[in-house]
Amino acid sequence: MSEIENENGPASPAVDNADIRVHPKSPREAIQPEPAPPPPARSRHVRNPIVIFINFLLTVAVLGVIAAGGLLYWGKLQFDSEGPLKEEKTVIISSGSGLDSIASILTYQGVIEDDLVFKAGVWIYKNARKLKAGEYAFPAGASMRQVMDALVEGKAVYHAVTVPEGWTSAQVVERLKSDPTLVGELTEIPPEGALLPETYSFTRGTTREQILQQMISAQTKALAEIWERRADGLPVKSPEELVVLASIVEKETARADERPRVAGVFVNRLNRGMRLQSDPTILYGLYGGEAWKVDRSAIKRSELDAKNPYNTYQIDGLPPGPIGNPGRAAMEAVASPSRTRDLYFVADGTGGHVFAETFEQHQRNVAKWRQVERDARRKQEEEAGDGDKPAAN
Structure with a gap:
């Protein structure tokens, strides 16, 4: 080959015209694009079955995570959304009921719509063993979360x-x-x-x-609390004796403001060695726990004179036991009675009592009470008589 000089630089090797093959293109070939080069040959490692299987597993895992996330999101929306109840409803969950049984009851009663979502939610919140039996009032539209919370917290009726x-x-x-x-x-x-x-x-x-x-x-x-705070000088020597006296005070007056004063009368009488002379003790001694089914005003002289261990007209001191179950106020009245000289009291006709320090005062008060009783009976008889008369035309 010969070299050809040119004015722009060193000579380049000459090209032999004989080696050049000119292949003219037809007009159609000239406008067609050149074909793309073929892709490179795939590595034998990519085509390995183990690699293919791993790729498959990763794909399945990713899709599974996405599906599980979507399912959890949907479940949470269902768990927190408004429930089917249109009005408040009371449901009884029996003792010993498990999650499956509770979910079935709630579904049957129309409190929830999907027992599977409810059970799944309870398990996710780790409350499956915390649901309590009882009677529950679920409000209208209660969500499954609200239902679960009520059962866990035991917000029963x-x-x-x-x-x-x-x-x-x-x-x-x-x-x-x-x-x-x-x-x-x-x-x-x-x-x-x-x-x-x-x-x-x-x-x-x-x-x-x-x-x-x-x-x-x-x-x-x-x-125990009342006995610890009791006043000094009481004629009761034990908590049991305090209850006995309080049960008598309880039966003598229904007015809270009178209890300490009535208790004071009995304390004064006991301290002086006087008998209590309380009518309710006669009734309890005769009739026991059924005593208060008997009209107090109907005590007969024979009943008053009858021997029984509770008759405080006949025995000294306290009866052998309580004549009922006194309330806290009556026990506190005995533990801290009014400091008076009163020894007697009698009904005054208004639901309360009038108190006296001497027997003479008491007798006058009793006379007034007897007059109140007579007037009341006369009025009842007159009203009954008017009822028997024919109506005026």
């Missing part, structure tokens, strides 16, 4: 039973037996004075025995 002050233990047991919400039987009547009359709250499924034990515990605690 509360009922109440009220025991009036002064009731005997037999009366208390009779009331508990008649309450339709309480369950279980009562086979024994507690000792008189062992129960604290109050209002007791409970949930459905509570037993009568549980309420009775609650009343006994409350009385034990209250009596």
Whole structure:
């Protein structure tokens, strides 16, 4: 080959015209694009079955995470959304019910729509073993989360039973037996004075025995506190004697403002060695726990003279036991009685009593009370007589 000089630089090797092959393109070939180069050959490692399987697993895992996230998000929306209830509804969850049973009950009662979502939500929040039995009032539109929270916190419907002050233990047991919400039987009547009359709250499924034990515990605690704060110089030597006297005070007056003064009368009489002479003790000695079904005003002379260990017209000091279950106020009245010289009291016709320091004063007060009684009977007879007369035309 020869070199060809040019004015722009060193000579380049000459190209032999014989080696150049000119292939002219047709007009059609000239406008067609050049074909793309083929892709590079794939590595043998990429085509390895293990690599392919791993890639598949990673793809499935990613898709699974995305699906699970979407499902959880949907479930949370369902769990927190408004429920199907249109108005408040009360549902009873029996003791011993598991999550499956509770979910079925709630679905059947129309509180929730999807028991699977409810059970899943309870499990996710780790509350499956925390759901409590009871009677629940679910508000309209309660969400599954609200339902779960109510069951976990035990926000059950509360009922109440009220025991009036002064009731005997037999009366208390009779009331508990008649309450339709309480369950279980009562086979024994507690000792008189062992129960604290109050209002007791409970949930459905509570037993009568549980309420009775609650009343006994409350009385034990209250009596201990009151005895600790008692005044000096009382003629009662033990907490039990305080309850005995308080049960008499309870039956003598229903007015809270009179209890300390009535207690003061009995304390003064005991300190002087006088008999208590309380009518309610006669009734209890004759009729026991059924005494208060008898009209107090109907005490006969024969009953007054009849021998019984509770008749404080015949015995000295306190009777052998309480004549009922006194309330806290009556026990506190005995523990801190009014400081007076009163030795007598009698009804005044207005629901209260008039007090006296001497027997002469007391006799005048009794005479006034007898007149009130006569006037009341006369008025009743007149009203009854008017009722028998024919109506005027």
